[in-house]
Amino acid sequence: MRILGIETSCDETAAAVVEDGVRILSSVVASQLDTHGKYGGVVPELASREHLRAIVPVVREALQRAGSTYGDLAAVAATEGPGLVGSLLVGLTFAKGLCFARGLPLIAVNHLEGHIHAVMLEARQRGEEIRFPALALVVSGGHTHLYEIKEPGSYRLLGRTRDDAAGEAYDKVAKLLGFSYPGGPVIDQLARYGNPEAVRFTRARMKGNPLDFSFSGLKTAVLRWFEKRDMEAEVRARRELLRHNPRPSIEDWLAVTPRETLDLLASFQATVIDELLRRAAASAGQIGARSMIISGGVACNAGLREAARSAHLSVPVYFPTPGLSTDNAAMIAAAAFPKYRRGEFAGFDVKARANLALA
Amino acid sequence: MRETYRTHSEEETVALGEKLAGCLAPGAVVLLIGTLGAGKTTIAKGIVKGLGAAAPDEVSSPTFTLIHEYGDPPAVYHVDLYRIDEPAQLDSLGLEELFDRRAVVLVEWGDRFPEFWPADRFEILLRRRDDTEREIEFRRSVPGGSP
Numbered sequence: 001m002r003i004l005g006i007e008t009s010c011d012e013t014a015a016a017v018v019e020d021g022v023r024i025l026s027s028v029v030a031s032q033l034d035t036h037g038k039y040g041g042v043v044p045e046l047a048s049r050e051h052l053r054a055i056v057p058v059v060r061e062a063l064q065r066a067g068s069t070y071g072d073l074a075a076v077a078a079t080e081g082p083g084l085v086g087s088l089l090v091g092l093t094f095a096k097g098l099c100f101a102r103g104l105p106l107i108a109v110n111h112l113e114g115h116i117h118a119v120m121l122e123a124r125q126r127g128e129e130i131r132f133p134a135l136a137l138v139v140s141g142g143h144t145h146l147y148e149i150k151e152p153g154s155y156r157l158l159g160r161t162r163d164d165a166a167g168e169a170y171d172k173v174a175k176l177l178g179f180s181y182p183g184g185p186v187i188d189q190l191a192r193y194g195n196p197e198a199v200r201f202t203r204a205r206m207k208g209n210p211l212d213f214s215f216s217g218l219k220t221a222v223l224r225w226f227e228k229r230d231m232e233a234e235v236r237a238r239r240e241l242l243r244h245n246p247r248p249s250i251e252d253w254l255a256v257t258p259r260e261t262l263d264l265l266a267s268f269q270a271t272v273i274d275e276l277l278r279r280a281a282a283s284a285g286q287i288g289a290r291s292m293i294i295s296g297g298v299a300c301n302a303g304l305r306e307a308a309r310s311a312h313l314s315v316p317v318y319f320p321t322p323g324l325s326t327d328n329a330a331m332i333a334a335a336a337f338p339k340y341r342r343g344e345f346a347g348f349d350v351k352a353r354a355n356l357a358l359a
Numbered sequence: 360m361r362e363t364y365r366t367h368s369e370e371e372t373v374a375l376g377e378k379l380a381g382c383l384a385p386g387a388v389v390l391l392i393g394t395l396g397a398g399k400t401t402i403a404k405g406i407v408k409g410l411g412a413a414a415p416d417e418v419s420s421p422t423f424t425l426i427h428e429y430g431d432p433p434a435v436y437h438v439d440l441y442r443i444d445e446p447a448q449l450d451s452l453g454l455e456e457l458f459d460r461r462a463v464v465l466v467e468w469g470d471r472f473p474e475f476w477p478a479d480r481f482e483i484l485l486r487r488r489d490d491t492e493r494e495i496e497f498r499r500s501v502p503g504g505s506p
């Protein structure tokens with residue numbers, strides 16, 4: 001049984017065909033990074049326009065690569081939220097049109113549930129079984145959420161950011177210091193060359209729910225550090241580098257990044273990772289979790305993966321492979337299978353919802 | 360109208376936002392002006408609470424998603440233009456539509472596009488004095504009035 005998944009919640013236009021909830025027959029992702037990179041972030045009007053341009057060829061390619069036709073499909077799944085409404089609408093409306101024309105059922109999927117299912121799908125592929133209750137950390141440019149998954153499909157929100165998302169903190173620090181967008185990959189790579197204990201950042205202490213996150217104070221601390229030093233020349237050198245070469249290599253970056261700045265990046269990254277893992281471990285303990293899932297764009301971070309491995313957590317930790325960490329449609333199709341089995345279909349009046357909550 | 364306050368903690372900044380919310384009627388546009396880490400999102404938490412739209416902990420940075428809505432129907436739109444560089448990008452966001460709804464519109468980084476906003480609007484200027492102390496100025500600019 002095959003489901004076509006469509007994902008357009010942010011700046012990736014993606015389509016995938018997944019069979020029986022476990023075999024990814026195709027997964028096509030058209031990234032708008034080149035369009036947005038120069039703007040230092042996602043620009044909604046550009047995003048919708050790019051989705052409109054990409055959606056038809058991306059879906060067609062996903063079907064071709066899967067060796068599928070519309071006639072093979074059991075259902076079409078699309079992301080209904082959270083995300084940018086203009087972007088979500090492109091994928092959701094396309095899916096509605098397709099379902100209407102072909103008489104297929106439509107399944108609406110929460111983007112965050114998709115990220116969790118990316119991990120569950122890959123575990124099934126390896127023949128492993130994720131044990132429940134599980135703790136899920138979904139961490140990206142727009143989200144930093146901790147969920148209890150009592151059993152598949154049953155979520156409870158345990159904590160989330162009260163200000164900036166973790167990926168957003170990376171983007172803002174990168175922009176401040178003259179690095180490229182998105183900030184995560186470049187900081188992750190350069191952090192390896194610095195001393196993570198060189199700059200002591202205060203850990204966020206949360207009043208109220210101790211499982212909530214805050215990255216605003218850390219961002220401000222980096223700004224203070226920056227203001228106390230004369231960094232204009234090196235920031236200018238990096239912006240200059242980016243103007244001539246939009247994809248600098250790690251050596252290019254190292255040539256315009258002094259040791260002290262590498263130490264700052266390493267310390268910043270170590271602090272973010274510590275905040276994430278400490279709360280994830282505390283939540284896992286609190287709910288008696290038997291496994292931990294870490295997903296979303298920041299799950300690509302090599303420093304985070306290494307730290308999770310060496311933290312000797314009492315439960316197994318599952319990360320998606322990098323291709324399924326960032327936004328993709330295979331995870332949307334995967335999340336649709338249990339809904340299909342339960343007969344949870346969406347009407348054609350389903351709306352794109354920017355703030356859609358998972359729990 | 361122009362008033363200046365000092366706050367000495369995030370809690371005081373939230374409480375001030377709650378108090379200032381009393382001056383804001385539906386349709387009000389409020390620019391939150393200050394550098395990275397000045398407390399724009401923090402005072403927005405207080406305003407959203409003061410307007411009864413959501414609890415402060417539910418208010419987070421809209422940098423990534425650009426616009427957050429609070430209340431059902433939305434009583435507050437919380438906009439963040441940090442990622443917007445060009446006026447042309449701003450034009451396509453559809454912000455004018457928000458001005459016509461019966462809601463308060465809070466805008467971070469809006470001062471970078473001064474000609475875009477209604478002449479009758481509120482501005483909250485946040486200045487960091489040290490790690491915890493903030494000087495916060497609340498003012499209303501009225502067309503033809505003193506700036």
